[in-house]
Amino acid sequence: MNHPPAFKLDALAAGDQDATTRAHLATCEACSAYVKKLDGEAAAFRATSDPAAFAEAVATRARRPTLLRSLGRGAWYAAPTLAVAAAIALWVGRSNPGVPGTVTDVVGPMAEAHLHFKGGMSVVAVRERGGVQERLSGPFEVAPNDRVRVEVAVDHDEPVVAGLLSGDGTWTPLLAPAELTAGTHFSELAARFDDKPTDALLLVGAPDDVARARATRTFDGIVAWRIRSEPGP
Amino acid sequence: MGPSLPQTDISALYARYGFFLRRRCRTILRDDALADDTLQEAFVKVLRSDGALHGVEEPLRWLYRVVDRCCFDALRRRRRSLESPCDEEGASVHPGVEIELRDAVLRLLATLSEDEMRIALLLFVDGMSQGEIAEEMGVSRVTVNKKIQVIRGRAQLWLGRAPSTEAAS
Numbered sequence: 001m002n003h004p005p006a007f008k009l010d011a012l013a014a015g016d017q018d019a020t021t022r023a024h025l026a027t028c029e030a031c032s033a034y035v036k037k038l039d040g041e042a043a044a045f046r047a048t049s050d051p052a053a054f055a056e057a058v059a060t061r062a063r064r065p066t067l068l069r070s071l072g073r074g075a076w077y078a079a080p081t082l083a084v085a086a087a088i089a090l091w092v093g094r095s096n097p098g099v100p101g102t103v104t105d106v107v108g109p110m111a112e113a114h115l116h117f118k119g120g121m122s123v124v125a126v127r128e129r130g131g132v133q134e135r136l137s138g139p140f141e142v143a144p145n146d147r148v149r150v151e152v153a154v155d156h157d158e159p160v161v162a163g164l165l166s167g168d169g170t171w172t173p174l175l176a177p178a179e180l181t182a183g184t185h186f187s188e189l190a191a192r193f194d195d196k197p198t199d200a201l202l203l204v205g206a207p208d209d210v211a212r213a214r215a216t217r218t219f220d221g222i223v224a225w226r227i228r229s230e231p232g233p
Numbered sequence: 234m235g236p237s238l239p240q241t242d243i244s245a246l247y248a249r250y251g252f253f254l255r256r257r258c259r260t261i262l263r264d265d266a267l268a269d270d271t272l273q274e275a276f277v278k279v280l281r282s283d284g285a286l287h288g289v290e291e292p293l294r295w296l297y298r299v300v301d302r303c304c305f306d307a308l309r310r311r312r313r314s315l316e317s318p319c320d321e322e323g324a325s326v327h328p329g330v331e332i333e334l335r336d337a338v339l340r341l342l343a344t345l346s347e348d349e350m351r352i353a354l355l356l357f358v359d360g361m362s363q364g365e366i367a368e369e370m371g372v373s374r375v376t377v378n379k380k381i382q383v384i385r386g387r388a389q390l391w392l393g394r395a396p397s398t399e400a401a402s
Contacts, residue, residue, distance in 0.1 A: 003329040006359040010253045011293040030328035037325045038253075045252035054251065055244035058276040157278065159306070159347075179306040182281075208346060 003031050013038035121160070122153040123204050123223045128190070139226040142197050148227070149190040150204060154180050162204040164191050164227070165214055172200075177207040197229040243276050246286075250293055254300050260324070260358060261304040261342065275303040297359075305350050308343040327360035337388040345384065352380050 003009075008021045013035045025032045125136040128147040135151075142148065150162045152175065162175035174187040203210050205222030213219050254275065258268035278299055279286065289295045326332050335357040342350055348370070355361045355369060363381065367374040 002362070003327065003360055005355075005361045005365065006327040007291065007294040007297055009327070011291065014250055014253055014293060016291075016293065028328070034325055034328055041256075041325070042252040045255075046248060049247070049251060051244040051248040051251065054247045054273075054276075055242075058243050058273055058280060061273055062277045062280050157302075159309070177309065179309070 001028060003028065009035050010038060013042055121155070121158070121204075121223075122184075123162075124151040125149075125202060125225065126151060139228070141228045141230045142193050143230045144193060144195040144197060146197070147190045147192045148174075148202075149187040150174050150202065151184060151186050152180065152204060153184040154182055156182050159207055160185075160204065161207045161210050162187055162202070163210070165201045165203055166198055167200070169214075171214060175204075193229075199229060200227045201225065202227055243280060246279065246292075246296070247276070250296055253293060254296055256324070257297060257300050257358075258304055260339065261301070261354065262307060263339065267307055271303045271307045272300065274307075275300045278303065301351065301354055305347055308350075327358065329360035330357055333392060334385070334388050337391045338384060341384075341387055341391060344387075349380055349384055352377060353384050356381060356384075 004021045004024055008018060009031055012018055012021050012025070025035060123137075125140060126149050127134050127136055127140060127142065128149075129143060129145075148164070152160055152162065154160065157179060159177060160175060160180050161173070161177040164172040164174065166172070172191050174189050174191060175185075176189075201219075202225040203213055203219070203222055205213070209222045213222055213224065251272075255268060255272050258272050258275075259265060262268045262271060275296075279296070286292060286295060326335065338353045338357045342353060345353060351370060352366055355366045356363075361369070363374050363377050367377045370377070
């Protein structure tokens with residue numbers, strides 16, 4: 001016998017009205033027993049729970065500022081100069097099935113073609129050179145001793161990972177896989193380039209998509225910016 | 234079908250569905266403290282959803298999806314050992330689900346991808362059919378079937394059985 005999905009049976013036990021599922025119970029002993037047991041357990045729960053206190057706890061929690069939950073000790077996210085810097089954000093698409101992605105030096109047109117606000121996120125790279133920070137919204141160059149981190153803004157809760165992929169496949173994480181709440185988040189780590197920086201890619205996106213990109217070198221659905229080493233003097 | 238409730242009235246939602254949502258958190262996370270914390274987090278999302286629940290025909294189904302996502306996040310942050318005891322002894326289980334396989338899948342949940350986790354829950358906790366799962370997730374039934382075979386195979390290995398190639402119902 002086919003049984004209704006659990007959420008329908010559970011809803012019935014919660015007190016919702018559903019004539020179709022109710023009719024099924026009349027013919028199915030197993031489902032009827034399941035609902036009856038849940039009904040009793042739910043009643044016992046209601047007798048001891050305090051919905052008003054729970055709602056207050058939720059409201060208190062909701063008033064907390066939005067922060068990345070997994071900020072590390074080494075974060076340099078709170079630099080005052082960043083707080084007042086104007087955001088130069090580029091909205092990029094998160095998916096474009098069937099269109100192989102490429103790494104481009106000119107991100108604008110590619111991003112526009114992929115524009116998909118529903119899954120949109122905004123990425124800014126912050127390059128620190130000689131104590132001066134610069135916000136970058138596309139591919140950029142690095143010089144010896146530069147430090148780079150990212151700032152990611154999402155318009156809804158979603159998991160994101162960010163890091164640098166070098167030509168030999170080395171992965172330098174900037175933002176460990178984490179569920180970002182809607183808002184702006186700063187990477188907990190900064191990558192510092194040594195005295196002979198090599199070219200790399202900045203990858204930002206959903207953990208599965210980034211993992212796929214690292215493995216296949218196809219970059220559809222994620223942010224992929226080329227980072228070039230500046231020519232020496 | 235759905236009840237008439239002020240949709241951001243957390244107190245009323247909790248009074249009606251709190252038991253079921255907490256039970257689901259416990260099923261997925263197998264940790265009471267983590268379940269309670271995650272349930273609060275889920276209601277924060279409901280509160281911030283600005284009335285998204287308004288007009289939803291099946292509120293509990295919608296709330297389950299919110300709770301599921303929060304639980305997946307919690308699992309990612311704190312991967313539970315496969316040896317963690319299951320805290321839901323005596324819990325009601327959907328009549329269409331094989332209990333032993335369900336328990337094995339729940340133990341393996343933290344090792345699955347998000348899509349696999351969703352499918353595992355819809356199949357082994359909600360008792361949904363492949364067609365219903367495909368519709369729920371917006372993917373083809375073939376895709377769902379392939380992932381189910383992977384999940385089922387891993388669960389059977391966990392149980393010490395030889396993986397079968399039977400199609401899940």
